[in-house]
Amino acid sequence: MTARFNPARFAVYMLLILFALIFLIPVYVLLGSSFKTFAEVQDLSKMWSLPSSINLESFQAAWSGIPEQGLRGLGPNLINSIKLTIPATIISAMLGSMNGYVLSKWKFPGANIIFPLMLFGMFIPYQAVLVPLTVTLSRIGLGGTLWGLILVHVVYGIPITTLIFRNYYAEVPNEMVEASRIDGAGFFGIYRHIMFPLSLPGFVVVIIWQFTNIWNEFLFAVTLLQKPELQPITVALRNLSGSQIKEWNVVMAGALIAAIPTLIVYIVMGRYFIRGLLAGSVKG
Amino acid sequence: MNSQARHERWIAFLMILPSIILLAIFVYGFIAWTGIVSISKWDGILPDYTFVGLSNYQKLFSLETGGISAVRFRIDLWNTLFFTVFFLFLCLLFGLVLAILLDQKVKGEGIFRTVYLFPMAISFVVTGVVWQWIFAPGTESRPRGVNALLGMIGLENLKWGWYTDPTRIGPLHIALIPVVIAAAWQMIGYTMAMYLAGLRGIPDDLREAARVDGATNSGVYRHVIMPLLRPITFSALIVLGHISLKIFDLIYTMTGKGPAFATDVPGVFMFETTFQGNHYAQGAAISIIMLLMVALVIIPYLIYSFRQEVEL
Numbered sequence: 001m002t003a004r005f006n007p008a009r010f011a012v013y014m015l016l017i018l019f020a021l022i023f024l025i026p027v028y029v030l031l032g033s034s035f036k037t038f039a040e041v042q043d044l045s046k047m048w049s050l051p052s053s054i055n056l057e058s059f060q061a062a063w064s065g066i067p068e069q070g071l072r073g074l075g076p077n078l079i080n081s082i083k084l085t086i087p088a089t090i091i092s093a094m095l096g097s098m099n100g101y102v103l104s105k106w107k108f109p110g111a112n113i114i115f116p117l118m119l120f121g122m123f124i125p126y127q128a129v130l131v132p133l134t135v136t137l138s139r140i141g142l143g144g145t146l147w148g149l150i151l152v153h154v155v156y157g158i159p160i161t162t163l164i165f166r167n168y169y170a171e172v173p174n175e176m177v178e179a180s181r182i183d184g185a186g187f188f189g190i191y192r193h194i195m196f197p198l199s200l201p202g203f204v205v206v207i208i209w210q211f212t213n214i215w216n217e218f219l220f221a222v223t224l225l226q227k228p229e230l231q232p233i234t235v236a237l238r239n240l241s242g243s244q245i246k247e248w249n250v251v252m253a254g255a256l257i258a259a260i261p262t263l264i265v266y267i268v269m270g271r272y273f274i275r276g277l278l279a280g281s282v283k284g
Numbered sequence: 285m286n287s288q289a290r291h292e293r294w295i296a297f298l299m300i301l302p303s304i305i306l307l308a309i310f311v312y313g314f315i316a317w318t319g320i321v322s323i324s325k326w327d328g329i330l331p332d333y334t335f336v337g338l339s340n341y342q343k344l345f346s347l348e349t350g351g352i353s354a355v356r357f358r359i360d361l362w363n364t365l366f367f368t369v370f371f372l373f374l375c376l377l378f379g380l381v382l383a384i385l386l387d388q389k390v391k392g393e394g395i396f397r398t399v400y401l402f403p404m405a406i407s408f409v410v411t412g413v414v415w416q417w418i419f420a421p422g423t424e425s426r427p428r429g430v431n432a433l434l435g436m437i438g439l440e441n442l443k444w445g446w447y448t449d450p451t452r453i454g455p456l457h458i459a460l461i462p463v464v465i466a467a468a469w470q471m472i473g474y475t476m477a478m479y480l481a482g483l484r485g486i487p488d489d490l491r492e493a494a495r496v497d498g499a500t501n502s503g504v505y506r507h508v509i510m511p512l513l514r515p516i517t518f519s520a521l522i523v524l525g526h527i528s529l530k531i532f533d534l535i536y537t538m539t540g541k542g543p544a545f546a547t548d549v550p551g552v553f554m555f556e557t558t559f560q561g562n563h564y565a566q567g568a569a570i571s572i573i574m575l576l577m578v579a580l581v582i583i584p585y586l587i588y589s590f591r592q593e594v595e596l
Contacts, residue, residue: 016382016390020400023403023469026403047432102300106293106296112590114304118303125551127532127551127570128314130558131318219555237410238409238412238413241412258409263402266402270398270401274401278481
């Protein structure tokens with residue numbers, strides 16, 4: 001290969017950089033505005049300029065709120081998101097692993113009909129179940145609670161977690177399972193000694209996927225949780241941005257706080273994130 | 285099969301049974317329940333399951349009986365069509381372009397990929413909040429957002445009201461353009477990742493063979509690679525298409541229903557009429573229509589995927 005200037009390759013890099021800059025515009029605005037003071041963000045002529053100094057007052061306000069203006073902080077809601085996301089993610093990953101094991105290694109008659117019927121559940125517009133869901137949750141005493149929302153995320157997470165694990169376990173050779181069965185291992189023995197120890201990458205993919213989706217979810221949360229002190233951060237952020245007193249620097253700081261946990265996971269574990277994405281998973 | 289093996293099979297089935305039962309209730313049972321609400325008189329806080337036939341649907345489609353609801357729903361359907369077509373176009377075009385660019389054995393591919401794909405990791409709510417700020421038009425004398433930027437670079441003439449502009453071209457609301465841009469910003473990376481995985485799955489020998497036969501680089505793409513990417517385009521159309529048919533979070537956060545329903549979609553209408561207006565039966569009818577639209581796209585896809593034994 002020669003080192004001489006190649007116009008075609010130059011064009012490729014220029015285009016890639018141009019697209020990257022366009023993709024980063026919202027990040028620029030987010031960072032630029034959230035580090036500004038209220039006075040500075042009010043000066044519209046400076047909207048596109050960098051903050052004159054790094055100012056953390058917007059983050060302070062977004063986190064703890066401004067009680068005298070009736071502005072609620074997002075801090076408690078971030079905690080709610082954590083309390084919601086972690087149990088829901090772990091439970092749905094475990095369920096998905098068990099289901100995937102059954103559907104890949106213990107196919108029962110009718111499994112080929114039941115599995116697509118299960119999968120359909122991840123594509124439906126959840127609007128079509130919201131009212132019965134609210135009624136049922138309050139009947140079983142989980143209405144308006146975080147546990148109710150956890151249950152909802154676990155149930156509607158079953159299709160995708162099952163799908164990812166089923167495809168993952170399908171790669172485990174049947175001979176291994178057979179050999180273990182001949183050695184006298186039963187259903188749980190095979191799971192414990194063969195499938196589960198091989199599952200780590202599968203669990204990473206599913207956990208990252210569920211964590212991201214549940215953290216980012218809005219429709220179930222806004223419908224099922226009315227009390228502001230129970231709502232997860234997406235709902236609180238939308239309330240903050242929809243409120244009358246619009247301090248854009250505070251809103252942008254809030255958006256950044258809401259985005260950071262999933263962004264960190266994405267940047268650290270990007271490879272697994274993409275695998276979840278390509279497993280046929282969708283953002284709803 | 286001996287009794288031990290049969291016993292094990294029963295255990296396996298019992299382990300998946302709770303999931304099957306939960307989905308049977310939470311998906312199919314609740315859809316049926318919503319279907320019943322949609323043919324009932326429930327219009328207020330208290331449930332009222334008096335049967336009224338299809339009148340709730342009629343009110344969404346017939347301007348005579350439905351009045352403003354029918355007007356709004358008709359706008360919603362046009363908006364959904366416009367949004368879907370425009371959104372799919374942007375995602376597929378730029379997703380493919382970025383994938384092909386990244387496929388040129390570039391240095392720093394990982395960094396570029398990370399940048400194009402990071403919007404997928406954040407919430408539609410965050411996207412909505414940020415793009416609402418970017419496209420906020422401001423006023424004539426005090427322009428904001430993109431309008432301020434256009435003013436700075438001397439393109440005053442290109443300023444407009446963005447998502448606050450109720451102008452229509454035929455039945456198509458131009459206020460949806462900024463919303464589609466925000467949605468495409470979030471999902472282009474996903475399309476790119478799908479195409480890139482497809483490109484990486486094409487063996488190098490195939491490209492080499494075409495080159496040996498005298499094909500140019502663009503010829504290889506046109507005649508060898510593009511036909512092989514067709515199944516990916518198909519999957520992307522289905523996945524992105526069904527997302528845009530049920531879109532809610534992004535629009536609800538970024539613009540709401542907009543002036544004269546300029547950015548309204550069935551998801552927003554359903555949410556407002558059900559949970560703010562207590563018109564439960566009407567909300568149920570809207571959600572059943574949304575479900576039918578999604579099912580029309582997804583069910584053939586599921587059947588196709590399983591027949592092909594292609595992983596979804």
